[in-house]
Amino acid sequence: MFRKTVFAVALAASAVVATAGQAHPRLATASPAADATVTAPTKIQLIFTEALVAQFSGIDLTMTEMPGMKMGPMKINGVRATLAPDGKTLAATFAKPLSAGTYKVDYHVVSTDTHRIQGSYTFKVR
Numbered sequence: 001m002f003r004k005t006v007f008a009v010a011l012a013a014s015a016v017v018a019t020a021g022q023a024h025p026r027l028a029t030a031s032p033a034a035d036a037t038v039t040a041p042t043k044i045q046l047i048f049t050e051a052l053v054a055q056f057s058g059i060d061l062t063m064t065e066m067p068g069m070k071m072g073p074m075k076i077n078g079v080r081a082t083l084a085p086d087g088k089t090l091a092a093t094f095a096k097p098l099s100a101g102t103y104k105v106d107y108h109v110v111s112t113d114t115h116r117i118q119g120s121y122t123f124k125v126r
Helices: 002-021
Strands: 027-031 043-048 058-065 081-083 089-093 101-110 116-125
Touching: 043 058, 043 101, 058 089
Parallel strands: none
Antiparallel strands: 027 043, 043 089, 058 101, 081 089, 101 116
16 A cells, blocks of 8 residues: 555656656737737837746747838837746837837747747838
8 A cells, every 4th residue: 555655656756857857938919919900010029938047048020022112021110128037028129219110029048947949020101
């Protein structure tokens, strides 16, 4: 009986450790949201499920289409992401509102438990 109890406790503990060890930060919400059409935003805000390490996290923004113009992707310079005091919100603000077009947001973050993820999504400005 003692052996079965010890085995059951050890099995349960290993399951908890395995679950915690496999956790990764996930993008919980984004503003502007993926595939949204918005009016002239002045910032991008990404909220993650875990606390982040500021120096290893960032946002890149590229304009991929402009109405009425044929163009290749154009990286938006001067995008600097900062981490909010909550440790989970990564935001980039712009000196002036974004002009009409389609934008691609690329992000990369490292959580405080050292897991790194990256992702991207697009949104439109009318």
